[in-house]
Amino acid sequence: MGTQRSGPVTLRTIADQLGLHVSTVSRVLHAKPDESLRAASASTVERVRRLADELGYQPNPHATSLRTRRSNLVGVLVPRLSDMVLATIYEGIEEAAAEHGLSTFVANTGDRPETQRTRTNMVIGRRVDGMIFGDAYVDGRFLDEVAGRGIPFVLVSRTAGAHPSVTCDDYLGGRLVAEHLLELGHRDVAVVAGEPYASTGIDRTAGLVDRYREAGLSVPADRIAQSRFDVSGGHAATARLLDTPNPPTAIFAVNDFAAIGAIGALRHQGLRAGDDVAVVGFNDTPLAAELPVPLTTVRSPMLDMGREGLRTLLRLLEGEAAESKRLRPELIVRASSVPSP
Amino acid sequence: MGTQRSGPVTLRTIADQLGLHVSTVSRVLHAKPDESLRAASASTVERVRRLADELGYQPNPHATSLRTRRSNLVGVLVPRLSDMVLATIYEGIEEAAAEHGLSTFVANTGDRPETQRTRTNMVIGRRVDGMIFGDAYVDGRFLDEVAGRGIPFVLVSRTAGAHPSVTCDDYLGGRLVAEHLLELGHRDVAVVAGEPYASTGIDRTAGLVDRYREAGLSVPADRIAQSRFDVSGGHAATARLLDTPNPPTAIFAVNDFAAIGAIGALRHQGLRAGDDVAVVGFNDTPLAAELPVPLTTVRSPMLDMGREGLRTLLRLLEGEAAESKRLRPELIVRASSVPSP
DNA sequence: CTGAAAGCGCTTACAG
DNA sequence: CTGAAAGCGCTTACAG
Known part of the structure; x- marks a missing residue:
């Protein structure tokens, strides 16, 4: 059995017990199945592998x-x-990272530029091979800097400038909503538009507005309200949109949570989503279908966005060119946009 | 300016440019403000610090x-x-980790024991100093193993055996719900109880059942339904609870999302939360207040649980004893449990 | 087929 | 006050 070493198992533990040099052990453990032949003799390979297994050897990733x-x-x-x-x-x-033997650090930045900076530095300080940003500002200035530092990255959820990204086709999503509302006869629609720095809200809004314009209808500026992306942000923005003598007949909130807030704001005014005002959200989160008034929304492929984002980064890390991708959205019609019979 | 080195700045870069030995530079950069005196002469300290700043030196954490x-x-x-x-x-x-110069790896385990195992190994393989588990099984068997491997950890959200944990006082939370429902006159209550392996659901349920028993009322086994913790889990469990000739007059779901699912299931039966059946959730997530029928729920200090969990781990890492903590819950009454006037 | 050496970037007793 | 050495655990040409 050899000497019983304390502390974690290293290459040296194995080498000593087997009377080999660490470099030999390293070579064996490192070789892909097919090239193990070149690493050492068949019997050595066998002995090293067996002992490594027995001792539960895990390479020290810092080394x-x-x-x-x-x-x-x-x-x-x-x-x-x-x-x-x-x-x-x-x-x-x-x-996707786990499938490829990568580990991930996540950090919340609260969409605050200052925090984006410090977190990015912290993460780069940890010597990551690459980054994925889900909090891109559409102007992309900060990201230009990061690119300048030579660190590879991919955006998910939001686009910015020409940086490679994997997103939902938000513009198309907005158009789908417009078509649905136009079919229902809504000529006067308002938008809970999200934050002005996020491409998601911008593109979803633009898709709706453009499609309305093509139908000969304009969506005036005072029908478009910035908002945070959460429930209370949607509530506040909707309250502002409703504070007018002639409220809209339909509300498009660029996010399901904002839509839930919108429904809350309507209720405060004694208005019901669906019957009184059509409400449409975005993302089709698992809640949408279960709300007391089920929410019409646009399904976006969230999991795929993440998976594809990582794969794109992987390609970048291997020196290939990265192409941006827009994944397809799908309109899901539920009760919040159609009056009950 | 000295030689322009390519690649990242290391101690050597600084040492060479200043004609010092790396060990000196290391000592200076390492010293706390007050002990810098012992590290080197005041002028050396000054020069090293200035250059490190200028070059944007970040120590290589792997080294x-x-x-x-x-x-x-x-x-x-x-x-x-x-x-x-x-x-x-x-x-x-x-x-809290960022405040203390720590970085965190998070992994999703889906509450699957197999994934808990592989993720734990992966994380330990990364040589973390300690771990925080938010997915403890109440039996604690797996955690006993982890403890046996000598790696320090703290639980958050759920308890298991005698392992140190920071949780909400779930049992008390359940009692608060019981008192509220008893006051409203509900003698026949059902529970959407969550997963049988999670202390959260178990304790919240026990708190309610015990308080009811103290009031001379029993909650029979067929009024308690296991469920996943998400919206569709709450929906399914509630559907089962309602599938009886004499449905309960109140439903306690041990989680806000399950409660939203419960409301959805009620709606399917033509029943309204609040007016027809009282519904109470748990956690007071930001959605609760904004739902079309605002949700009565128990507020649990989620952020604090996380912060306190990390601090407890820190104490453990410094060799101190770790005490488990139960944070105080608070009942928030809204429309879902009281009929509209 | 296997060994020996060098080195990644850092820290830490130990000298002087 | 500063330097020199050793070593953490690994990988990778280079010998033989």
Whole structure:
């Protein structure tokens, strides 16, 4: 059995017990199945593998990273994980990362530029191989800087400038909503539009407005209200939109949570979603279908966005060119946009 | 300016440019403000600090970890980050970790024992200093193993055996719900109880059942339905509870999302939450207040749980004893449990 | 087929 | 006050 060493098992533990040199052990453990022949004799390979298994050897990633200058670490920045949309995208990232032997750091930035900066520095300080940003500002200035520092990254959920991104086709999503509302005869629609720095809200709004214009109808500026992306943000924005002598007959909130807030604001005014005012959300989070008034919304492929985002980063890390992708949205019609019979 | 080195700035870069030895530079950069005197002469300290700043020196954490056997890394396991409750707890963990110069790995385990195993191994393989589990099974068997491997950890959200934990006082929360429903005159209550392996659901249920028993009322087994913790889990469990000739007059779902599912299931039967059946949730997530029928629920201090969980781990890492904590819940009464006037 | 050496970037006693 | 050495655990040409 050899000497019983305390502390974690290292290459040296194995080498000593087998009377080999650490470099031999390293070579064996490192070789892909097919090239093990070149690493050592068949019997040595066998003995090393068996003992490594028995002792539960796990390479020290700090030593490996120090030596190879590759950390197999990916940094992920999101506005906030308590936003189910981003959390789900992150789940996709994590799944795909695990499949490829990568680990991920996530940090919440609250969409605050100052925090984006400090978190990015912190993550880069940890020597990640690449980053994924879910909190891009549409102007992309900060990201230009990051690119200038030579660190590879991919955006998910939001686009910015020409940086590679994996997003939902938000513009198309907005158009789908417009078509649905036009069919229902709504000529006067208002938009809970999200934050002005996020491409998601911008593009979803633009899609709706453009499609309305094509139908000969304009959506005036005072029908479009900025908002936070959460429930209370949607509530506040809707309250403002309703504070007018001639309220709209339909509301498009660019996010399911904002839509829930919109429904809350309507209720405050004694108005019911569906019967009195059509409400449409975005994302088709698992809540949408279960609300007391089930929510019409646009399904966006959140998990896939994450998975595909990581794969794109992987390609970048291997020196290939990264192409941006827009994934297809799908309109899901429920009771919140159609009056009960 | 000295030689222009390519690649990242290391201690050597600074040492060479200043004609010092790396060990001197290390000592200076390492010293706390007050002990810098002992590290080097005042002028050397000044020169080193200035240049490090200028060059934007960031120590290579892999080298530091390799040398010091401390990674300043914490591994966090949660059932799923797309559960807003866990995501919020994690935000608390991350905040507190950042304040203490620690970074965190999070992984989703989906509450699957197999995944808990592989993720734990993966995280330990990354040489974290400690772990935080938000996905503890109440039997604690797996955690006993982890403890046996000598890795320090703290539980959040759920308890298990005698392992140190930071949780909401779930039992008390259940009692608060019982008192509220008893006051309203409900003698026949049903529980959407969550997963049988999670202390949260178990304790919340027990609190309610015990308080009812003290009032001379029993909650029979067929009024208690296991459920997943998400919306569709709550829906399914409620559908089962309603499938009886004499349905209950009140439903306690041990989680806001399950409660939303419960409301959905009621609606399917033509029943309205509040007017027809009282519904109470747990956690007071931001949605609760904004639902078309605002949800009565028990507020649990999610952020604090995370922050306090990390602090407890920190104490453990410093060799102190860790005490479990139960944070105080608070009942929030809204329309879902009181008929409209 | 296997060994020996060098080195990734850092820290920490130990000298002087 | 500063330097020199050793070593954390690994990988990778280079010998033989």
